[in-house]
Structure formats: structure tokens, C-alpha cells
Amino acid sequence: MENPFRPSFGVNPPLLVGRDAELLDFVDALESGPGAPGRATLYTGLRGVGKTVMLNEAESLARERGWVVVSETGVPGIVDRLVQSRLPEVAAQLEVAVGGAETRRRLTSVSLPFHLGGVTWQPPAAAQQLDLRAQINALTDHLADHSTGLLITVDELHRADRAGMRELVATLQHCFREQRPIAFAGAGLPAAITDLLNDDVLTFLRRADRHHLGAVDPADVSDALRTPLHAAGYEITDAALDMATRGTGGYPFLIQLVGYWTCRTLTNGQPTTLIDTTAAAAGVQAARRRLGSLVHEPALQDLSDVDRTFLTAMALDQGPSRTATIADRMGVDTNYAAQYRRRLIAADLITPAGHGRIDYTLPQLREYLREHAASSVDHEDLQPAAPEHPSPSTGM
Template sequence: MQNPFTLNFGKEPLTIINRQTAKNQIVEDFTAPIINNQVYIISGVRGSGKTVLLTEISKQLAQQSKWLTVELNSTRDLMTALLSKLYDLPAIAPLLIEANIDLSFFGIGVHLKTAAPIVDIETALSRVMDLLQHKGYRLLVTIDEVTNSQSMREFTAAFQILVRQEAPIFLLMTGLYENISDLQNEDSLTFLYRAPKVFLSGLNLTAIMGKYQSIFKLDEAQAMKMAKITQGYPFAFQLLGYLKWQQPTITDEELLTEFDIQIQEYVYQKLWHDLSPKDQSVLIALAKLANQQGQVKISSLRQELDMSSSLMSIYRDRLKKKGLVDASRYGYLSFTLPRFDHYIKLYYLSH
């Protein structure tokens, strides 16, 4: 049988634990008869399942009548790409021609003898949206892993105008906390601060236990032991299952060693490299002071770092939004990612 787990980021695994609450919330808002929200942002640490959730929502809406879905590449010219992809939809191209919407100036479609080419990209988008609204369509645009690029800024600003014009366009984006923060801090894009955001937390351990128990025919205790190693981190759930499937007779100790090697290579090295030196110093101190349960008093962390309360609050909030620390217990911090403290101790506290 094929391995039911995958290590490919962004690919929908054969074995998946749905984030039903988040999915329902977004789908219900987008399909509501009276539109209140036309944009959602999904954020979370690398490997938290952002792309999988975006894909699930896009597939669900694509199956509904009068819904169009278009996926855009965040590194391309987004507005031209949107027009081009809409023109390529079999249901839309004839409507554009019938409505005399000539997009040939942008290299899209053919020149219409009965109409002058539209030469302004925002005017073209507005005309197309008017047509879709008249025909009763709603359009979902998905953009995975957004960054604060010129094209992204132009597209988001144009989207804001279309929303004010009551266009039937909806935007679903994913991104790392720092990239979303950079984008919404642009003076012309502060409306993104008000956009609903879904911060992906860990998966339910009981759900993970159930999957492991069913697939590997384990008893409840063995399956929960595996589930606890993942700490609910979606990529860890996939990785641990993948390794166990590949080597069914592997010992627990060997499995944990292989897990450490792979998760460091796939996630933690890149994640650590992208952190600021100050973020790194806070996490090193957290790993150094962590007790058996992995929790550290914030007051002890401040003392270790010689950091003021106000400055500590800033870093606690940043690291929490990046999905790296859990601050749910008042006055304490702990790591959210499985064995991330082990990685830090091994590479940054062993000498």
C-alpha cells in the first residue's frame, strides 16, 4: 500500500485531520446571502497546514453553483494574471466577448472589432467584475504564501477598490506572520488589519491518536504516546506517521532519533535562520530554563535576558503570533513545536 502520509509542503495528504471549524467559518462568510467579509487571511508557522486549508476551501467553493475559483502566484503580475485566468475559464470567455470587453491590450484574448481595447488594468478588472455580478457569479481568488511585493501591494489596493464597488470578489490568502504584518503595515493597505485572520494552532491530540491507532493498529496508549510527540503540529503528525509507515519495526528510540533528524532538516533549520537575533536569544533562554513540562516563568525569562517587562511583552506577542510559543497559561511561556527545545539545546546550548 502507498504511504498514507506525505512530507511535501502544500500537498494535500492522503491522511488528513480537517480543521472543520475554521473551514466552516470562512465558507459560511463567503457564501452568505448578504456579504460582510470578502477577505480572510490564514496564518501560521511553516508546516501548520495553511496551504491544505486554503486548498480545501477552494475545492469546496468550486463545487458550488455560480462560484469561480482562481489561484494566483504571488511572485507574478497578479492583476494581469487574474484577468488571464478568468478569460481561460470556459464559462467566462464567451461572456467577455459577448459583452465587448476587449483585453487584447494586455495580451489576453483577441482584438474585438466592435470595441476599443481597455488600456487600464483596474478599469478592465472593474468591467469584468460588473459582468460577473450581472451574471450572478462569485469569484474566489486564492494566493498562497503572500509577501510584501510591489505586485502584491498593487493587487491588494485594487481589491480594496473592487470591494468598495461591491464587486463579487473574495480573497483568501495564506502567509507567515511576519509577511502578513509587513503587508498590512503599508500605508495604503491598513484595511488588512481589519481583515479576519485565522491563526492555525495545533491539531487535536485525540484526533491524531485516532488516526495513528487506526492506521498502525496500535492500542490507545501507544497511539497517544506517538500523538504527544507531535504536540499537534500538522507537519510532525505527517512526519512521524511517514517514518513509522516506512519502518514498521523501528523502535521508539530509533523513531524519535529519525524524527529529530528529519524535522530539523525540513523545518527547524530554515525557521531558525529566518528569526531575528533577538528572537533567537529569547528562544535560547526559554530552552535553557524550561522545566520538565517545558514551561518557563516569564519573570525568570526576563531576569535571564535582563529585559524589561514592556520589551518582553513585545517579544512574547511576536513569538506567539509566529506560532513558536504558547502563552495560554498566565505568566508562563512554553514551546509549541515538538522538540524544538531539543534542537536549540543541541545546537546552541551544547557549547
């Protein structure tokens, strides 16, 4: 029996739940015309909360309404790729001139039999390439005549080179001022997005709609598990569904992991399609084992040594930690520890949990740290030789 779940980053789940309001805001922006604030939208959140999935959905919603979509990733060279490949490809499909020459291919010969593909095309004549703004202007002029628009999406903004983003954002700002039919949606990790917005040249993005993607409500989690299971021919008991739901902690990527490993455990061990609490417990356990290498390890790699020390010190507690206690374990004063507390909150790795208390945001992070770090660390090990001056971490 086919497993309905796809626990891969950036792959749309069989049922997207808990994001209706954010998607409705984007649709309203597309349909409201130039000037709608949602025509520039940023999605932030931890790894695995569905940022790329939201971009996928935004692109689908735009295409359904006749918009042209150009999708990019925020790695160095983004403007060169847009100017040299992405935008010219769209222009060729639409037969829009973006380089001073015709973009339509010409038929030069036909050889029989025609149905076997005996057709020769001559590519459009080479021309001096227009810059980013000129190409976007040409495309949006054409699309405006057809009552549609251009959506540009950029994933992994935390990896973007600053110079490329400055040029792209400056161009988008001109397009918005000229009320062109254009929209932008980007996604990235919280602290890096904040750092990007603090750039004096990128102030335009501060006016973008920002959606911080967090945990999904338990009722939505249950729907995200039960509906695909039933559609694939599985049955799940109420007790098993409750166990699987609680096992995800509302974390979107873990929903897919739990669903996938519950199905796989069942098909490997029992000749049945009924998921009971035994199968659900095995699925949750298998999913959590894999969460560490897929989510926790990459998240910790982005941090400074002191950031990781702070998080490891928290793992010694059974629940929410006091900042004063963490400072004591690190051998620093509370003001110094508070600066790292703010950094980790901005990175969405910890969250306030009552007066003077903090807790992890990623499910199972405490257990992961205990297994990989805290089990061999005592309070003396947590004391740095000399406090460093906090500076923004890269890549969070």
C-alpha cells in the same frame, strides 16, 4: 504497501482534521452573498500548521460551488502576473473580453484525418491590456450573470512586495464596495501578517476574518493517523496510536511525518502490517529528527540575532521559562527582554505559560536548540556586548 501519508509542505493530508469550523465559516461566506465578512479571510500560523492546505481547501470548496479560482503566491510581481497571465487565462476560458478585443479563438483550417488533431486555431487578436481593476470588473460582471463569483488566493503573504499588495487590496476594496461577486483568501506567518495590516493603505484587510491555526486536539490527531492507516491496510494497537498521537504534539506537519516514518520503519523492518509501540516509537524518533531541518531551521533564520539569543536562553530550562531569568542570562534589564518576549509571542514562536512564564510553541524546539546551539553556550556567551534597540524582525 503504499504509504498513505504525504509529509510535504502545501500538500493536502489524506485526512484533514481540526479545521472544520474555519472551513464552514468560509463556505457560509460564499453562500451568504456580497458583504459577508468571510469573503476576505486570512489564515496565519507557524510553518507546518496547514496554512497552504487551508487555501487548497478553500479553493476546492469554491470550485464545488461553481466559483472561478485564481491562485497566486505573494512574491514580487504579483500584480503583473495577475494582469498579464492569470486573469487573461481565466477570461479566455470564459470567453470574456478583458482587453477590448474578442477572446474567443477562431478555427481557421481543418486537415484530415480530424481525429489525429488536424485543426488550426487562430489566437484572439491582440489588444491593449486593461489594468487590474478593469479586468476583475469584466470577469465579475460575467460571473454575476451566471450566479457565481471569483476567488483570488495569495499564499505566503509574508513574502509579498508591499506595492503589489497595496494595488491588489485597493482593487479588492473597490470590488467589495460595489458588492461584486468576489472573495479573497490569504495565508502567511503571524508577525508578517500583523506588519502588513499595520500599513495605512492596507486597512481593508483589518476587517478580514482572521483564523490563527494552532495545534490540533489529540482526538483529531488520532483520527488523522488511524483512518488513513486502516484505509491503506495497516492495523495499529491502541498503545501505539496513543504513543504516535502524543509524539506529534498536535502539530499538523508532524502528524504527517510521524505517520509516514512509522509506516516506512514498519515496512523496512518487519514483514507485518501491525503497528505496535516499537514501530510507533521508531516513527516518532525518525520524524522528530527531520523536523529540525524542515521547520526549526527555517523558522530561526527569519529572526534577528537577539531573537535567537532569547530563544536559546530559554533552552537552558527544563520547562517554561521566566522572563526575568532570560533577561539575567542575556545580561539585559527585564524591560528590554520584555520587548523581545512580545515580538516572539507575536511571531507565534513562544506563548505565555502562566504568570511571568513563557514556553515554546513549536514542538521539539527546545531539544533542537540544545543540540545546535545551547549545548555550547554558557551564560557569558548569552550576554550581548551592547543592547540593541528592538526593531521589527523581517519575514517572521
